[in-house]
Amino acid sequence: MTKIRKRLLIVSTLIMVGMLLLNSRLMQIQLISTESFSDNNINLIEASVKQRTQEMIIDDGRGKLVDRNGESLLYTKSNRLVLFPFLKEMDWPVEEIAALAGLSPYVLTEAVKKMKEPTMIGGELSGSQMEEINRLQTPGVFAVPIQEEQQTTVADHIVGITAESKEIIEKNYKNQLKKGEISITTPVGISGLQRSFDEFLLPEQESKLLYHVDRRGGPLFGIDVKYTGAANPFYPVNIQTTVDVAIQKRLEEVMNRSGLKEGGFVLLDVETSEVVAMTSRPSINKKNPYNNEKSIVNRMLTPQMPGSIFKTVIAAAAIEQNLVQANELYNCDYSIHDKILPAKKKQGLLNFTDSFAESCNRTFSDLAKKMSEKDPEMMDEYAHKLGLTELVGWNGDVFHFEQFRQFDQEARNTIWHPDDDKKDVNLVKLAAIGQRNVKLTPLSVANMMATIARGGKKQTVKIVDEIQYKNGGSLYTFHNQKMSGNRISPYTALQLQRLLKEVVIQEKGTGRRFQTLPYTVAGKSGTADIRVNAANKEIVNKWFAGYFPVENPKYALVVVDLNTFSDTSPTNQIFYEIVKELYEMS
Incomplete structure (x- = not known):
């Protein structure tokens, strides 16, 4: 009988210790380390929100490199029609929007049926087309200026490339990381002007359209789509180069x-x-720059x-x-x-x-x-x-x-x-x-x-x-x-x-x-x-x-x-x- 009691006591103690450890871990996750969990300083609140949020990035918030005439060396900016997936669950003026965008209603309805995330549809819109579409105030339908990386790269060694680098972030930007101004996954410059002007180019805040979804991808809080963007009129900056x-x-x-x-x-x-x-x-092989690291080297700067x-x-x-x-x-x-x-x-x-x-x-x-x-x-x-x-x-x-x-x-x-x-x-x-x-x-x-x-x-x-x-x-x-x-x-x-x-x-x-x-x-x-x-x-x-x-x-x-x-x-x-x-x- 004594042996049985001892075993029960040991098992009970182990269960209690396990429960204490589990509760401690839960407290760490939910109350203590919510904004800097683990060695990677993961913001759990942001990660949680991200899990139940769908978004369309309009601008990544990083400073821009432009030529002597103000033309971007890396991006094109165009007015585009953006549709959200929840449109498939509601009635919306498909024919009117299609006419304004110069598209057929069939193209829009078929695109929405297949959609799992916010998507750009059709080609570039004029300023007047954009105004007319937005004047309708249709939930889930937006005409917005969107920044896209150029399909054909130009001056790639001048511009350089960005990538995630925990080493650079922890070495150069400890204070910004601690303040939450950037995260461990914020892209940083690793070559070219992206690298030499990196501190000036670090993103202020992304501009994006977003809405919250349930586990099946449906609207969690109705069909309200929010716009978030940098309110600062001074940042991010432009680096005006001498390049033509x-x-x-x-x-x-x-x-x-x-x-x-x-x-x-x-x-x-x-x-x-x-x-x-x-x-x-x-x-430079931008998709896999480290496959051939020599391609990152600018031969014009090498003896x-x-x-x-x-x-x-x-x-x-x-x-x-x-x-x-x-x-x-x-x-x-x-x-x-x-x-x-x-x-x-x-x-x-x-x-x-x-x-x-x-x-x-x-x-x-x-x-x-x-x-x-x-x-x-x-x-x-x-x-x-x-x-x-x-x-x-x-x-x-x-x-x-x-x-x-x-x-x-x-x-x-x-x-x-x-x-x-x-x-x-x-x-x-x-x-x-x-x-x-x-x-x-x-x-x-x-x-x-x-x-x-x-x-x-x-x-x-x-x-x-x-x-x-x-x-x-x-x-x-x-x-x-x-x-x-x-x-x-x-x-x-x-x-x-x-x-x-x-x-x-x-x-x-x-x-x-x-x-x-x-x-x-x-x-x-x-x-x-x-x-x-x-x-x-x-x-x-x-x-x-x-x-x-x-x-x-x-x-x-x-x-x-x-x-x-x-x-x-x-x-x-x-x-x-x-x-x-x-x-x-x-």
């Missing part, structure tokens, strides 16, 4: 036709160094081996330091290492101007050797004077952000490996022709071309002009900004302009193809040897960088094809077509 969407779209079409797989282009306004258009390939593009720096130093004799000739039948070249690569005796136009390696390796003997830091000095030794994107203090950067993914250029000896003649010669450890971002090369076209004035590159309040007022303006440090003299800039023009106008110039363009072009080609593949074919980076029109420079343009074959690269064709497109759009 019309130009961006046209030039992306050029890229798509070219078949270029890795690389891209940068187009700058010469006067301001503002980005007018920019594209990187491969394109690449430039080849003969770097001869522009050597030319600047040679001009300014008087290292070039008027009648001096260079034997371009020899390589930089004093070996006789194959017959097809021989260029004969060339002067300085012709050497630049025809891109003779021997001339610039000899000049670099002279520079090194005079001052081992000279190459670095002139790279700095042309804006190649520092980040070129706009940076500065913006509110509480110290050294805020518009291009958060921009990487630093390199000329030397830390262990390189700048007095080693062989390393100096390789650096002079843009090989070995010389790596430049296409953005910085485009800015160098703009600097030369401006007469040597260095400016940072800007891609955002202003942060605007929702009502159009200015929250912050990014003024044009000079780059620090010394610059080339106006005379040197003038001589570089002449050399860059010779590349195109000379019969043997590496840019002679551009002679037939409606705009006159000045520029420099570049081919950097990367490696030799298994079939013994050279893999190269193929560049062309320049500005146009020469008489009154408006644009600086860089096109680069990365890890390609020199004989099949579309670099020059892309440059040609872009210049032609811009002429036709002017």
Whole structure:
């Protein structure tokens, strides 16, 4: 009997402990942790409401990225007819609404029969159509402006992407999370401008139509549909970029036709160094960006081996330091290492101007050797004077952000490996022709071309002009900004302009193809040897960088094809077509 009592006591105690634990858990769920349940800080009240709510998101509440003319880079906004599922249970003026929307009554009734959630029906409505439909005040029928992501992406690397990231939320937005201003599932920027301007773009409040349903999806509190939206007239903000969407779209079409797989282009306004258009390939896979994380990387902000593009720096130093004799000739039948070249690569005796136009390696390796003997830091000095030794994107203090950067993914250029000896003649010669450890971002090369076209004035590159309040007022303006440090003299800039023009106008110039363009072009080609593949074919980076029109420079343009074959690269064709497109759009 004693054993039975003990067992009953143990069982009763276990039941009571279990009940206490269950009640404690219920108290935690219903009374204590209602707004921050579990490690994921789930708001149980919101989740409960969401379970019995159907909604149509009109605007996600995140700040917008717009071009220089105010056109969205990511979304389209259109007036659309929205119908709710409970219409199938009631009489409503189907024929009248169908007539106003330009649809057949049959289309509307059939759509409602199949509907399980609020749905857009038909095409875009005019302002008057929207007014007439809403004037009927039919429950479950709304004509509203709806924001939709564009089907065809444009400037995807400029815009970047958003995604849920618990790590970023907890690292950067603890206070907002604690205050309930955002949740752990709020999308944040993980690349492009979405990332660099993320704190400004965080959603204020979604705009949506919603109603409550029972477990079968029927109206819980009648047929009352509510509109919720941000009442704040100032937020969310617009980030007004310097990009021209019309130009961006046209030039992306050029890229798509070219078949270029890795690389891209940068187009700058010469006067301001503002980005007018920019594209990187491969394109971002927005549906599954992490399937190929390299696609998220903007190649235009990543240092690449430039080849003969770097001869522009050597030319600047040679001009300014008087290292070039008027009648001096260079034997371009020899390589930089004093070996006789194959017959097809021989260029004969060339002067300085012709050497630049025809891109003779021997001339610039000899000049670099002279520079090194005079001052081992000279190459670095002139790279700095042309804006190649520092980040070129706009940076500065913006509110509480110290050294805020518009291009958060921009990487630093390199000329030397830390262990390189700048007095080693062989390393100096390789650096002079843009090989070995010389790596430049296409953005910085485009800015160098703009600097030369401006007469040597260095400016940072800007891609955002202003942060605007929702009502159009200015929250912050990014003024044009000079780059620090010394610059080339106006005379040197003038001589570089002449050399860059010779590349195109000379019969043997590496840019002679551009002679037939409606705009006159000045520029420099570049081919950097990367490696030799298994079939013994050279893999190269193929560049062309320049500005146009020469008489009154408006644009600086860089096109680069990365890890390609020199004989099949579309670099020059892309440059040609872009210049032609811009002429036709002017």
